[in-house]
Amino acid sequence: MTSHILTETKEQILTITINRLEKKNALTRAMYAALAEAINQANDDPGVRVLLITGSGDSFTSGNDIMDFLQQPPTDETTPVSHFLQAIATAQKCLVAAVNGLAIGVGTTMLLHCDLVYAAASARLQLPFVNLGVVPEAGSSYLLPRLMGHQRAAELLMLGEPFSAAKGQEVGIINEVVADEALLPHAWGVAQKLAAKPPAALRLTKALLRENGRFTLEAMQREGAHFRDRLQSPEAIEAFTAFMERRPPDFSQFS
C-alpha cells in the first residue's frame, strides 16, 4: 500500500487517509489502486464495519493528478481509477466521509457514493470538469441532478466554480458542516454509532438505498467512456498544460 494512502482499523472502523500533502492530496494511479484495494478488502473483512475517509493537512483531495492525466491517461475500464470508482460505488459497508479541506473533482464526486458526509466549515468543493475540457465522472451527471435538480447541478457542473461546505449542505451533498477542529471527532462519533448497529441490517439497508436509487454502474461506464475520450482532446490538453505552466487556459481557437 502506498504511503500516500494510510489505513488504520480501530474499533471496527477502517480509517482511510489520503496523504500526499505536497500535491494537495492529488490522486495518482497508485493511490487509486490502494483506495480500491482498501475498500474491496473491507467488504469481506468481518473486522471492519464502517469506513471513514478523510485527507491529511488542508485538503481532502485536489482530484486526479493532472500530470497523470497528461502522461498516462486511463484508456479503458481496467485502470486504477475505474477500479476505485467501481469499488466505492459497490462498497458493502457504510462509508463516512470527513471532508477536511479542498475537495476538487473526484474529491467531490466520490462523496456522492458515501453514505454520510461531514465537512469542515472551511472546506471548499469544486466540479471543474468542463473547465478542464472533460465531462463529469463517477456517475455525477446521473446522481447530481437527482439529488438537487437540473439547474443546481448545471450551475455546479457548467460553471465549475468552487463552492462552500455550506452550499454543499444546502444542495444535499453534505449532511452537516462542523467547526474545522470538530470534524474528525464528529465523524468518528458517527462511525462509532454505525459500528454498533446490527451489521447485516445496516448492509442490507445500504444495498436497498442504492438499488432503489436506481443508480447503475452502466451509467457510470457510459460517462467514463466520454471522459476518457475527452482526456485526449485538444481542449483538455490545453487545460492540463496551462495548469502545469501556471497560466490561464486559452480556449479561443476551439470550435
Ligand code: COA
Ligand atoms: N494534480 C497535480 N498536481 C496538483 C494538483 C492536481 N490535481 N493539485 C495541486 N497540485 C500541485 C500543484 O501543481 C503544486 O505543485 P508544485 O508545488 O510542485 O508546483 C502543489 O500541488 C500545490 O498546489 P498549488 O496550486 O501551488 O496550491 P494552491 O493552494 O495555490 O491551489 C488548488 C490549490 C488545489 C486549488 C490548485 O492546485 C488546483 O486548482 N489544482 C487542480 C485541481 C484540479 O483541477 N483537479 C482535477 C480535477 S478533475
